[in-house]
Amino acid sequence: MDQATVKQSRYGMAIDLDRCTGCGACLMACAVENNVSPGRPTVNERTGTTWMRVIEVQDGRAFPAAETAFIPMMCQQCEEETPCVSVCPQNAVEVDPETGIVGQIPQRCLGCRYCMTACPYHARYYNWWDPQWPEGMEKALNPDVAPRMRGVVEKCNFCHGRLHDARAKAAAKGSREINPTDYIPACVESCPVQAITFGDLNDEAADVARQAKSERAFRFLSRLGTEPKVYYLSGRSWVQRLADRELARSKKETVHG
Amino acid sequence: MDKHLITRGVQRSPFWKFILWILPWGMLLGWGLYGAYLCLAEGLNQTNMDNRFAFGLWIYLDLTVIAFGAGAFFTGFLLYILKRHELKSVINSAVVLGLICYSGAIAVLMVDVGQPLRAWFTFWHPNVHSMLTEVTFCLTCYLTVLILEYAPIVLKNRQIRKIPSYLVFEFNLHKLMVVFAGVGAFLSFFHQGSLGGLYGVLRGRPFAFREELGIWPSTFFLFILSAMAAGPSFILLTTWLVEKLSRKRLVKHETLSYLGKLSGIMLTVYILFKSIDTLIWINSTSPSSGFPAFEYYDRAAFGTWVLFAEVVVFGLLPALLLLRKRFREHRGWLITSAVFVLAGVALNRFVLTIQTLALPTLVFDEFLSYLPSWQEVATFSLVIAYGVVLYSVSFRYLPLFPQERELAQSY
Amino acid sequence: MIKKGSPGFWSGFGVALVIGWLAFPRILYRSLEQPVQFSHAIHTGETVGMTCDGCHTFSNDGRFAGIPTLVQCAGCHADVVGETEAEEHFVKEYIKQRREVPWHVYARQPDNAHFSHADHVNVGGIVCERCHGSHGTSGSLRPFEENRISGYSRDIWGANISGVKSNAWEGMKMNDCVACHNENNHRSACLDCHK
Amino acid sequence: MPLTLTRRDILKFVGGSIAGIMVTPIPWKLLDDVSIWTQNGPWIPKVPRGALTTSFSTCALCPAGCGVQARCVNGIPYFLSGTRNHPVNNGTLCPSGVAAHHLAYHPLRLKTPVQVTRGNGTIEVRPVSLDDVLRKISVASGNSTGAKGSLALLDQRPGRTVSLFYRKQLARHDHGIYLVSPTDPILITQCLDEMAETPFGPVGYHLENVRTILSFAAPVLDGWGTPAQTSPMLRTRHSSEQNAVKVIQIDSRHSRSAQLADQWIPLKPKTEAALAFGIAHVIIRDGLYDKRVIGRRIPDFNIPGKHSYSDLIGRFTPDHTSELTGVSSDVIVSTAHSLVARGPSVAIGDGDSGGGPLGKEAEIAIWGLNILLGALESNGSIVQRREAPVPEGFSSKELSPVMGISAIPDHSIGLLLIDGSDPGDPLPWSLLERKLIPRQSLVVACSPTLTGLAQHAQYVVPTPAHLEALTDIPTIVSSATATFSISAPLLKRPEGMTDAIEIMAKVFETEGSMEDLLKQRTSAIFATRRGCVFKAGTGTTVPITELGSPDEFWTELTAGGMWTDDPIRSKPFFQFHFMGRAPDAYQRMLDAGEAVSPLDGPLTPEMLTVLPYGRRAEVGGAQLSPLMTKLYQESGLHRSSKVAVLNPATAKKFDLVHGEQGILATACGTQKVGIRVDAAVMPGVIEIAAGPEPIGQAGNEIVQEQNILELIDPDQALPWRAFRATLRKA
Secondary structure, eight states: OOGGGSOOOOEEEEEETTTOOOOOHHHHHHHHHTTOOOOOTTOOTTTOOOSSEEEEEEOSOOTTTOOEEEEEEOOOOOOSSOHHHHHOTTSOEEEOTTTOOEEEOTTTOOOOOHHHHHOTTOOEEEOOSOOOOOTTGGGGSOTTSOOOOTTOEEEOOSOHHHHHHHHHHHHHTTOSSOOGGGOOOHHHHHOTTOOEEEEETTOTTSHHHHHHTSTTEEOTTGGGSOOOSEEEEOSOHHHHGGGOHHHHHTSSSOOBO | OOGGGSOTTOOOOOHHHHHHHHHHHHHHHHHHHHHHHHHHHHOGGGSSOOSSSOSOHHHHHHHHHHHHTTHHHHHHIIIIISOOGGGHHHHHHHHHHHHHHHHHHHHHHHHHSSOGGGTTHHHHSOOTTOHHHHHHHHHHHHHHHHHHHHHHHHHTSTTGGGSHHHHHHHHHHHHTHHHHHHHHHHHHHHHHHHHHHHHHTOTTOTTTOOOEETTEEHHHHHHHHHHHHHHHHHHHHHHHHHHHHHTSOOSOHHHHHHHHHHHHHHHHHHHHHHHHHHHHIIIIIHHHTTOOGGGGGOSGGGSHHHHHIIIIIIIIHHHHHHHSHHHHHSHHHHHHHHHHHHHHHHHHHHIIIIIHHHSOOSTTOOOOOOOOOHHHHHHHHHHHHHHHHHHHHHHHHSOOOTHHHHHHHHO | OOOTTOHHHHHHHHHHHHIIIIIHHHHHEEEEOOSSOOOHHHHHSTTTOOOHHHHSOBOTTSOBOOSOOHHHHHHHHTSOOSOOHHHHHHIIIIITTTOOOOOOOTTOOOTTBOOOHHIIIIITOOOHHHHHGGGGGOSSOOOEEEETTTOOBHHHHOSSTTOOOSSTTSOOSHHHHHHHHHHTTOOOOHHHHBO | OOOOOOHHHHHHHHHHHHHHHHTSSHHHHHHHHHHHHHHHOTTSOOOOOSOEEEEEEEOOSSTTOOEEEEEEETTEEEEEEEOTTOTTTTTOOOHHHHTGGGGGGOTTBOSSOEEEEEOSSEEEEEEOOHHHHHHHHHHHHHHTTGGGOEEEEEESSTTSHHHHHHHHHHHHSTTEEEEEOOOHHHHHHHHHHHHBSSOOOSEEEOGGGOSEEEEESOOIIIIISOHHHHHHHHHTTTSOOTTOOEEEEEOSSOOHHHHHSSEEEOOOTTOHHHHHHHHHHHHHHTTOSOHHHHHHHOTTSOOTTSOOHHHHHHTOOHHHHHHHHOOOHHHHHHHHHHHHHTOSEEEEEOOOTTTOOOOHHHHHHHHHHHHHHTTTSTTSSEEEOOOOOOOTTOSGGGSOOEEOGGGSOTTOEEEEEEEOSSOOSOOOHHHHHTTBOTTTOEEEEEESBSOGGGGGOSEEEEOOOTTTSOEEEOOOTTOSSOEEEEEOOSSOOOTTOOOHHHHHHHHTTSOOOHHHHHHHHHHHHHHHTOSEEEETTTTEEEEGGGSOSHHHHHHHHHTTOEEEOOOOOSOOOOOBOSSSSSTTHHHHHHHHHHOOOGGGOSSOTTEEEEEEEOOHHHHSSOOOOGGGGGTTTTTOSSOOTTEEEEOHHHHHHTTOOTTSEEEEEETTEEEEEEEEEOTTSOTTEEEEEOSOOOOSSOOSSEEOOOOGGGGOOGGGOSSOSSEEEEEEEO
């Protein structure tokens, strides 16, 4: 009953950039799952809302040598000094100690956007417009995720609605421990090449924990000291060097997105 | 027409002239209200801010305006606590300026946040670790103090003074001025600092991030110092401007010179610490988080000249000028230096707010550009117009410059 | 300055109190009759003898069905079985026409709140009455009071406009959830209940 | 007390009231309720509440036919995922498929039949009754017998059972034409019929056997094959696994497959035939082929004194080929060698949907390469496959022939009916338009939305949207055996929707119902007792013989199941006459090989070469969920059809700046495009997406779609995969 009996998890992801094909199924599944509304006619890459975004990156060489990598980028779920948490004036952002998930509560948010300036991954999105769906489409919304309103910030929360579901499923059997196979975020479920692994980083046996320790693993901007829980995997050195600017400079070629 | 309202012994232009002066500002005010209305009713899609440029013109100007408004607390502190009576002749003007700057900044903030109706959550569910919480609390508290400081000036109006109970009230308020000045200085100290901390704590933005001194990043202290440098210069400049516009002498030159000296001293201290801070940041803070500092200045438009301008042209230069009595005695130099001080502080706020967001963080990010929309400009001109109108009205009907009568008679 | 004992001041003060405490709640809430009168007492009483979980069931995945759908009611009420006018109305207007009853749900939480009955009942061992009071034995459905501004049921705030609660089941605002969670050292992250 | 109210009294009263209000709930409760109102106000959509269920169906967006599992609330799908173990997609879906359940809510969805008027950039619609439309058709149909022109039916998704129905009806009509978009699989079938001694029948691919794939512009890693075929290849990319499939992508475009392939060989546009000949040249020159195979398969390999295959190939030396294609001779030689060394290999030629087909000659050249590589031998990956059995009365003799657009004389069609209910490959309107009798023809489209070709019709009849309609999925091009599945409705169709078959049946004065037709087909398949059936509910595959009745088969298929034919075990003997049959074959092939790329074209130097492209599921009509704005406008992962992508050097040369606007112009018109530079793009070309933009929220006016294919010059259109245009600053 009390917290002591509940397992402390650190949910995390490992995304294999050598597998990712940039198809965008994760991005769409994410938007569908999380009731993100379609864009307005004037929407663009900087005003749109995509909790997960796939960024196309080239190694900077010219035609025909250019090599491409696709980087699915969502909230990196920073664990230490989480940049967005400390800045929020009204506690609309917090790290759940039980899951390690960085939660954003749009109902508490006042829309100051301070957290967005704090996030080095640009993983936070502001509702510049009233979220609207074409007529009738609200009947096809996911019942487990509340739509947001204009003027608030939103972001990836590892499909928390699915964690609620998994917990309810466990509770139906009288248990507080969820079955790990019941809790899989939409992007992970929808990836056609299984490039994304998800699970509890504290669980030594979990695939994700193993992958996070692989020598192909790296994290973006890890030197900021925020300990993100999303790992990226690549065997390609130019991709690994995208991790931070100091590394990127270590090679002459400039890299641009 | 409104003669009975004007302070005894001073000359004010005829009423029609005053209306002519107010009219264009009133129109600007109307335009601003329309812009602000659009942003509130249609949402912030009316602005050119976006997910990457989440803070724009408004935050930049808020930071600048609040630094300029620091004159109110600084002069109050010097006058009432440290008893520098030279400043008595500008304190009322300083209070009005402070009130305008702070109330304007808060008004713009209310447009800037997406859910102003929920803004009170900050008071009910505060996150005490957030610089913005600190800012919000101090700003609202200090605004209350400013209103209380402004009240006795209003009560000094010729007609209002006629009501005996108000006179008593004013007198009582006056006795409390020391307390207000103390509280104001305390609050200002924190929110000026917190505004600096606002960016200094952004670990994810190594361009702005600074090491902590105690519990605050170094920008916390640099902001306090630079605000204290800008405040007196702003009072100096506005006083000079009002003198020019009203074609009257309002304060003695010694006062202005003294303000300039204050500005010069504070600026010298500020530039000293700023230079040390910059060196530490370039050589240690930034590279240790994986960001070679020279990369920030890779872009032509934002080259090292920005840093040079901020520290030397608009920092060291006016500081040295203001420290020399010879230059202070000369109106032209004094005013030019004050303008430079303000430009330097404004540039500092610009660099910290706008350049921080324009610079890429991830390796594959692009350097961004942003140009405010007319709605953003309008909303801010609302503050400027409101400021001019409030100041003009105060200047016309309230005794902003106690020395004015004396100087007028000496003519 | 306002002198104490000034009749103008106190009459204003008094009028404000009357408006604020007596008129305001009546204006704030809109009273709606339920589309069908239902007696929990008759169903759970000795004659019929049903239990709460007979109708308010869990599915295998732990989802709570909430108010039963027409199919469940039709099991007994395919035709009129009792004598009440309410039942006759229910059978005629809803069962026969296969139209779901648009109940006004007293305890309905907004979209942004996730509440797992399974978690609270199966794992937490909380009885229905803890949150729903004596609703399960009520003889009739009281009018549903809807907040004109927020659209919430009055049960969320609690019957007393001051927010003072005299029973455990009064009030279903976030504070009430949080208070219980804190008391019992349960999960207390925002996302545990927000969706 | 005197009853005189002074101003001061009123002020005091007000003061008292304010003080009093502060100790009542009014301000505090209002503050709270107003904040709650900002969280739940009526403008924020409410999520559905109700029972959750799971249903299965098959995705009909593209010809792949992926199994779909739908999580539903109140019976309405809210989340789609791939059916586990499904032979086509094995639990995966593409981004279009993930959001396919939104198509029923497309902002340009039609509710009634409409009359369409194209204005200046916008489209106006006027609701009309179905009877009106039928009356117009009947008048035009009467006209289109004899001198007034023919009746053409454009089938945007050929191969369905309903397509057989159309062809059967058209065969009975005196001037009926069954028209389809030109695609390489159709061209291959035509080629094989021309060249093979005995008809080869449909071509199938058995990619499981392959270690090297040589793709000629085919989106092999991006929609050509089924996800079940490509996912394993994609998973082993960049891995050091020995047996991983190597993909060599020959593509003028830096296409997604080119990005993902192990090797990308960019070549000058429209020189695929030359490169195929060049690679064949090296294989023959260096003796890398099995001589017995050639002797058996190619009777005209070497005929002294006459034009022969080796003659033709002999002309394409690496140096000459390099000159034509822009591919270095080293690469040509090494590719040829690695194809043989890292066998089994197969060459696939199938231009992507928006870019259109490679053309007949290129396909013949690629076919020759496959023979040299042994892909047609018993252990090779190219196989014969059967078609799914058809009901009686639908044998090929009884069907109208499949016509390409070029076979139709200009100004000859009096009545054009378009079945756009399941859009597939595009057919540029400019090509279609010139086949119509000017000012006297009638165009009627059946389409769920006012998008794609429907925007050009005079009348549009609304058909049920995706997942509302019942339709079948024919065998996908990359499959080794025949398959058949049914996309059964998961959503109730709104009032006023008519299946295309009903309209067409009325035109041909006969009866037609989709359900009856599909039941006949499933019965015919069931009657063969051949193959096996995938059951979506359990994720298992069982032999069809385990099913008791056609009804049971029908039930499985409509619940997301799939039928797969048995493979053909024996490979009958085949011979291919490369030079034979048509007398001008040699010259045609030679011309195709020696063709000058538009990149080297004789036109003015400021001309650039436009390379249009587009995914099959997306270009043929607006099969794009409103939510697809996430992939296009909101993330740039899929490029908009309003963005021209150039090499930075090209942009610099033409004084074009990244992020600015440009005007793209051909003799047929102009279009405004955004300019984007990309270092990976071939210098001198413009890559631009064909096909619609997703519409997230419809505006007040219906805007005409901008499609790059509308700039194609109909005089020199086919194949349209590369054409010249100018691009200048807007």
